[in-house]
Amino acid sequence: MELAAPVGEVDEGAKCADWMVEETTALIKYLHVHCSEHADAGNFCQVTYVNAAEHIRPLHQTGKIKDYKNVSIKWGSIKQIYNAIMTYCRGSGEHWDNENSANICGAADAEKWGKFVAIKRNTIMRPFRNKGWEYLHFMEDIFPQG
Numbered sequence: 001m002e003l004a005a006p007v008g009e010v011d012e013g014a015k016c017a018d019w020m021v022e023e024t025t026a027l028i029k030y031l032h033v034h035c036s037e038h039a040d041a042g043n044f045c046q047v048t049y050v051n052a053a054e055h056i057r058p059l060h061q062t063g064k065i066k067d068y069k070n071v072s073i074k075w076g077s078i079k080q081i082y083n084a085i086m087t088y089c090r091g092s093g094e095h096w097d098n099e100n101s102a103n104i105c106g107a108a109d110a111e112k113w114g115k116f117v118a119i120k121r122n123t124i125m126r127p128f129r130n131k132g133w134e135y136l137h138f139m140e141d142i143f144p145q146g
Helices: 021-033 046-059 068-092 106-118 120-128 136-142
Strands: none
Touching: 021 046, 021 068, 021 136, 046 068, 068 120, 068 136, 106 120
């Protein structure tokens, strides 16, 4: 099978993959379609990551072309966000909806939120103070609760 040439510019010296929003969205949608291939820990087999990398390749714009390792690493960071949101949602009395997320309003809420995200393991939640996560519904389908 012949792979399509990258659309964007390739930086041969790039050590890290720069992920564009379009690539992340395409990756999540691809894994959503192939969610039956994930294992108990929520990881996928290498062939699924290889196929996902090939799927997003036409969206490449700059930097390193993503390979299965980059896809696996990106999936790990996406799962971290999902797990952080789920942990926050399970917190006693904590509000969450995917439109306004934590919906921090007022000084008391802001102070409580500030203390929450100041903890190292919670810093990943900073972007979700008053904005939902566009990929949550895909992740909930991949990891159904209950």
